[in-house]
Amino acid sequence: MKILIVDDDDMILEMLEHTLVPAGYEVLRAHNGTMALEILSQEPCRLVISDWDMPGMSGIDLCRAVRSQDFVSYVYVLLLTSHNSRESLVEGMIAGADDFVNKPFDPEELLVRLRAGVRVLSLETREVLIHSLAKLTESRDPDTGHHLERVQHYSRVLADELSRSERYRDMIDAEFIRLVFLTSPLHDIGKVGVPDSVLLKPGKLTSEEFEVMKRHTTLGSETLSSALERMPEARFLQVARDIAASHHEKFDGSGYPAGLKGTEIPLAARIVALADVYDALTTKRVYKEACSPEVTREIIVNSSGTHFDPDVVDAFISCEHMFDVIREQFMDISKLS
Numbered sequence: 001m002k003i004l005i006v007d008d009d010d011m012i013l014e015m016l017e018h019t020l021v022p023a024g025y026e027v028l029r030a031h032n033g034t035m036a037l038e039i040l041s042q043e044p045c046r047l048v049i050s051d052w053d054m055p056g057m058s059g060i061d062l063c064r065a066v067r068s069q070d071f072v073s074y075v076y077v078l079l080l081t082s083h084n085s086r087e088s089l090v091e092g093m094i095a096g097a098d099d100f101v102n103k104p105f106d107p108e109e110l111l112v113r114l115r116a117g118v119r120v121l122s123l124e125t126r127e128v129l130i131h132s133l134a135k136l137t138e139s140r141d142p143d144t145g146h147h148l149e150r151v152q153h154y155s156r157v158l159a160d161e162l163s164r165s166e167r168y169r170d171m172i173d174a175e176f177i178r179l180v181f182l183t184s185p186l187h188d189i190g191k192v193g194v195p196d197s198v199l200l201k202p203g204k205l206t207s208e209e210f211e212v213m214k215r216h217t218t219l220g221s222e223t224l225s226s227a228l229e230r231m232p233e234a235r236f237l238q239v240a241r242d243i244a245a246s247h248h249e250k251f252d253g254s255g256y257p258a259g260l261k262g263t264e265i266p267l268a269a270r271i272v273a274l275a276d277v278y279d280a281l282t283t284k285r286v287y288k289e290a291c292s293p294e295v296t297r298e299i300i301v302n303s304s305g306t307h308f309d310p311d312v313v314d315a316f317i318s319c320e321h322m323f324d325v326i327r328e329q330f331m332d333i334s335k336l337s
């Protein structure tokens with residue numbers, strides 16, 4: 001990872017480089033704020049360590065300038081400072097600094113703080129990646145309005161409700177709920193590989209076409225599995241893959257693509273399955289009218305243990321009022337007219 005170091009004192013630049021290069025960072029140098037901005041506008045660099053006091057543009061001015069520019073990715077700014085009063089820190093934070101290290105700096109502390117910065121940036125990368133993949137899904141199926149957002153929110157509410165029950169307390173933590181929320185919009189990512197003639201067909205699909213459509217589950221899981229091979233520690237990719245692969249499985253084993261049964265179906269997929277169907281039922285599509293929430297509830301309750309996990313259905317009944325709020329909040333424009 002590249003780091004831009006900014007200081008008017010060559011000795012400090014030297015010491016910084018001496019700490020950062022052995023730790024695996026690539027270092028770019030600037031002697032003042034103006035030069036730093038120039039480098040940032042030319043080179044993709046997401047980490048900046050800057051001195052606070054510099055002639056001309058100070059570290060604080062540099063922070064403000066960085067925040068006011070529209071860089072493609074977030075730039076993490078760490079200020080080196082001998083100003084450690086509360087007022088100065090607040091001033092630094094308001095200007096947009098992310099962290100502070102006292103001068104003279106302790107190399108070990110600096111590296112630890114940088115690792116925290118890299119972690120923040122990687123979280124941002126994860127969200128940007130998920131968002132662009134979800135947008136890709138949407139681009140193939142533009143008729144579905146706010147479907148992805150609604151499914152995302154319904155899924156979170158369900159996961160949250162389940163986490164309160166004795167049985168799921170140890171299985172569902174805050175991170176799992178967050179990952180279900182983040183990755184559920186990718187459930188139909190495999191539709192990118194389904195031909196238009198099937199995906200956009202206005203009428204009912206023939207059984208052959210339906211077989212082609214079903215493939216969106218395996219296509220999606222293959223795509224995410226290959227990303228997972230490269231980043232095996234990325235839990236968000238595991239959850240995303242589970243959801244893409246298994247959101248059409250049914251609790252009694254009659255779903256697709258693998259005919260998984262009961263708890264063989266990953267929990268995240270059992271949750272998204274209900275959220276996805278609820279949304280499909282309660283929204284108008286080209287080929288059908290919307291069902292009322294009451295009818296939808298009846299259909300879901302009647303499918304407890306067959307299509308859906310009974311525990312997820314129970315969670316749904318307990319938090320159905322939240323579904324009403326989400327449905328209203330993300331109502332499609334076409335439904336309003």
Ligand SMILES: [Fe+2]
Binds near residue numbers: 187188248
């Ligand atoms: Fe699907």
Ligand SMILES: [Fe+2]
Binds near residue numbers: 147151187188276
């Ligand atoms: Fe869907």
